[in-house]
Amino acid sequence: MGQHPVDPFRQPPSAPPGASFDPPPVWPPVPPKRAFNKNADTEEIPVISATPDQGTAPEPAAPxxxxxxxxxxxxxxVALAAVTGVIMLTTGGDGAPSGDGEHSTSSKSADENGSLAPVEAADVKAGQYRAxxxxxxxxxSGKQADLLSCHKSSTTxxxxxxxxxxxxxFNHAKTCLSVDKGKLTASKCGKDSKSFTLGKTNKDKVVRIVAAGKKCVAATKKSVALGECETKNEAQCFRLDKVSSAPDATPSSPVPSNKPDGTTLTVPSRxxxxxxxxxxxxxxxxxxxxxxxxxxxxxASYxxxxxDxxxxxAVDGGTYSATVYYYSGTLDCMRVYAVNKKGAGQTAQHDIDNNP
Structure with a gap:
């Protein structure tokens, strides 16, 4: 019998149960495909297509x-913006180095920097005050200028x-506020005692006490010291309270007990x-x-x-109210008396019952 021609549509025999069967290799071999991207400068890495039974592998994205x-x-x-910001912070926004260097050309005013502009002198009338x-x-306090309780006589x-x-x-100590080697002292009054400027502030009756070296007197917790003048430093602000001293209780010349008309003088009532x-x-x-x-x-005065x-x-005889500053604890009561040519009068007393 003659041979039958090969049927191209004939399926390969099935593998027996339990046995594996590999399909015959594809012939001729499929040549590798080269994928190109028209938007890229470089050619993609060639990708070999998978066999038809395994499907086609995804192509990687081109750069x-x-x-x-x-x-x-x-x-x-972003980098340029960051560098520009650093320069602005360093120069204060005007292109010039900030700080206290001698070449600084910052446009900030003295007040913005906290320093004191040229002191404008206040017009304070001569008299007795408490600062x-x-x-x-x-x-x-001895030979030192200090911060004391306002009821002490050495604060006049x-x-x-x-x-x-x-x-x-300082009336009580018979000394004057002075500066010695950069420190505030209470020294013997002399020709150079008039060396302070009382500078204006934006508050009535409040001044800065400025020494000759353009330093300001500042109050600390328990003392006073000299420091750089600053416009917004409340510690350098002193309110001047007018003080009217009572006549000396033991005057050098006798006080007449009677008026010219023969009326007897007495001390005031309370x-x-x-x-x-x-x-x-x-x-x-x-x-x-x-x-x-x-x-x-x-x-003459109250x-x-x-x-105790x-x-x-003390205030003058035409004043009938006062504010007392007392920092040595609390005041449990207060007294007041009037003074005339004869002397101190009778005392009125009031207990303070609203202390905190």
């Missing part, structure tokens, strides 16, 4: 030069002079309607009225004391 350049441009812009700040009053300052030539004399109360930390207010009798002589008789302050 995009436009995207790479865009990313680089963004990075460069009051939040921690107490400027006073003399006799201010004399004008413009940049003021002298501050002030009327006296009241005192706590207002804020270290601060007390007091009010009173005229005595029923002035003793035959005009009232004196406020604590319950320690003088707190």
């Amino acid at each position: 995009n030069r436009t995207r790479v350049y865009s990313l680089i441009a963004v990075i460069v812009v 009051v700040t939040s921690g107490g009053c400027l006073g003399a 300052l006799k201010i004399s002079g004008s413009g940049a030539q003021y002298a501050l004399k 002030p009327t309607k006296f009241g005192a109360w706590f207002t804020n930390y270290g601060s007390y207010d007091a009010k009173w009225g005229k005595p029923a009798s002035d003793g035959g002589s005009a009232i 004196v406020l004391t604590d319950c 008789g320690n003088e707190l302050m």
